Structure formats: C-alpha cells, structure tokens
Amino acid sequence: MTKTVGLLVMAYGTPYKESDIEPYYTDIRHGKKPSEEEIQDLKDRYEFIGGLSPLAHTTDKQAEALCDALNEAYDDVNFKLYIGLKHIHPYIEDAVQAMSHDGIEDAVTVVLAPHYSSFSVGSYDKRAEDEAQKYAIKLTHVKHYFEQPKFIQYWTEKINETLDLIPDSEHDDTVLVVSAHSLPKGMIEKNNDPYPNELHETRKLLEENSNIVHVAEGWQSEGHTGTPWLGPDVQDLTRDLYNKHGYKHFIYTPVGFVCEHLEVLYDNDYECKVVCDELGVNYYRPQMPNTDSLFIGAIVDEVKSIY
Known part of the structure; x- marks a missing residue:
C-alpha cells in the first residue's frame, strides 16, 4: 500500500x-x-x-x-x-x-x-x-547534503570543465575560490555553529576530488548590520590572493548556493568580476546546480x- x-x-x-x-x-x-x-x-x-x-x-x-x-x-x-x-x-x-x-x-x-x-x-x-x-x-x-557524493561530483565536474578552458601550463597560476553566504561571526562563535566547518569540509572534498591545484575559502553577500561577519569576503580575498601569488585565473564556486540568483549574478558575476578586471586577471564561474x-x-x- x-x-x-x-x-x-x-x-x-x-x-x-x-x-x-x-x-x-x-x-x-x-x-x-x-x-x-x-x-x-x-x-x-x-x-x-x-x-x-x-x-x-x-x-x-x-x-x-x-x-x-x-x-x-x-x-x-x-x-x-x-x-x-x-x-x-x-x-x-x-x-x-x-x-x-x-x-x-x-x-x-x-x-x-x-x-x-x-x-x-x-x-x-x-x-x-x-x-x-x-x-x-x-x-x-x-x-x-554537502557531503553527499553526487553533490561533490557535480562541483568536481564543473571545476574540471572550467580547468579545461585554461591551458595546462597555466593551471599552477589558477585558484579556486570556494564560498558560501556569510553569517554574523558572533552568533556563529557563541553557538559553536557547524556552518564554517561544513564549508571547510566542502573545500577539502573538492580539493581532493578535482584537478585543481590551488584552493581558497571565502565568504560573500554579508549583511550591513554594523557587526563582524564571517570572512574573508571574496572580493578582499581575490585581491590578497593576487598580491601574494599573482594568480592569472580565478574560478569562483559559490557552493553554499544552489542556483543562479542575486547573490551569484550580482555579488559574483559583477562584484568579483570588477575586482578581476581591475587586477587584469580572468574570471570564471561555472553553472550553478539548478535542476x-x-x-x-x-x-x-x-x-x-x-x-
């Protein structure tokens, strides 16, 4: 029945x-x-x-x-x-x-x-x-469901497809920026919330499973509350990574989101791309999971x- x-x-x-x-x-x-x-x-x-x-x-x-x-x-x-x-x-x-x-x-x-x-x-x-x-x-x-093999497989395939667009000789000049929506830092620390660690685990799984050489972890789309939020912000992170390592290619995977919407289409495709353009480096953002x-x-x- x-x-x-x-x-x-x-x-x-x-x-x-x-x-x-x-x-x-x-x-x-x-x-x-x-x-x-x-x-x-x-x-x-x-x-x-x-x-x-x-x-x-x-x-x-x-x-x-x-x-x-x-x-x-x-x-x-x-x-x-x-x-x-x-x-x-x-x-x-x-x-x-x-x-x-x-x-x-x-x-x-x-x-x-x-x-x-x-x-x-x-x-x-x-x-x-x-x-x-x-x-x-x-x-x-x-x-x-961030640990589910099919979730990691989706992003692994997207990262590898993006890497295929970049010459093999420049893979060492490429960095993957893994991100999720920022949250107020004080609340996260006070409650020993698992959220930051889950993003960290996602980053590790993508690093282990994909062909990427360099990976960084950041946060995005923080609110304007006058209190500290989880960081570094992806735009600041982009500048820091460029200044320290001189990367030529930046691949952004906002894995904390599941589709194209304002936080991805504006915060990534506009705000992060502005920083990349300013630095003279290449911006990439694979398709979101959607359906x-x-x-x-x-x-x-x-x-x-x-x-």
Missing part, C-alpha cells in the same frame, strides 16, 4: 514583481521598513541582473524535480509537494497549513541550502516545526539515509 507523505521544500524567496521589493525587504529586516535609498539600491541590483531574480522560477523547478525523483526512488511512498518560503508568500507556515488541509500527517522537509547553520537551515526547520505541532504533523528534517540530476540526486540520497 502506498503512503502519501508531504515534501516541504523551503527556500529564501524573492520578489515576484517590483511592488514586492519593499514588503520583501521589510520582512528580511524583521518588520523594519527600509529607507528609500536602501530600496533603490536593491532595485538597482535587480535591474542589473535583468529586472528581477530568476530564483522564484528556479525554486519551483528544483522542488518539482526533487519530488519527481523521490517518487521514482520510493515504491511505497507517494510524495506530495509543498513549497514554503522564508520572506515572501507562500510562507513556510502557509505550506504547513496546506499540508494539514490535505490530511498530511507525515512529511520530509528540505531547505535549498547544502550546509547547516542554526541561523539558516535551523531557522527554517523551527518555523516548520512550530507550525506542524499545531496540526500534529510529524516532520523529518534534512539537515544538510541538474546530480544535485537533485544528492538530496534524494540524503532523504533516503534518514527516511
């Missing part, structure tokens, strides 16, 4: 249209309305990458691909998809309510982020759990290991 189980896929969310930008930004800032200058800055960034982020569409496609792959992997379970977002509708709580309405009693949750932090994945899980308890829905949470079968398969394998 086939059992119907909820699949709650959670993600950050992004504005669907320009009029969503202000309420979206207000939600990110815990209800504090941004200034006109801050709103304009965000609008300008979206404008630079083509108007709005492709994130909403990609999240839907990733969630659908994951649900289809899970239903292929399980004979006795029928996964029913729900999408819950952190900062815009449908919110995480809306998705849990929809599960209750459909009579779902058991669900697996997945956050579209490969590394665990209590401030990122943990905060999504808590919101889902708090809402699920109201309806007696049992949730099984995927915490991370690649290796990436989707990595999450499926993680689900199978816990459910």
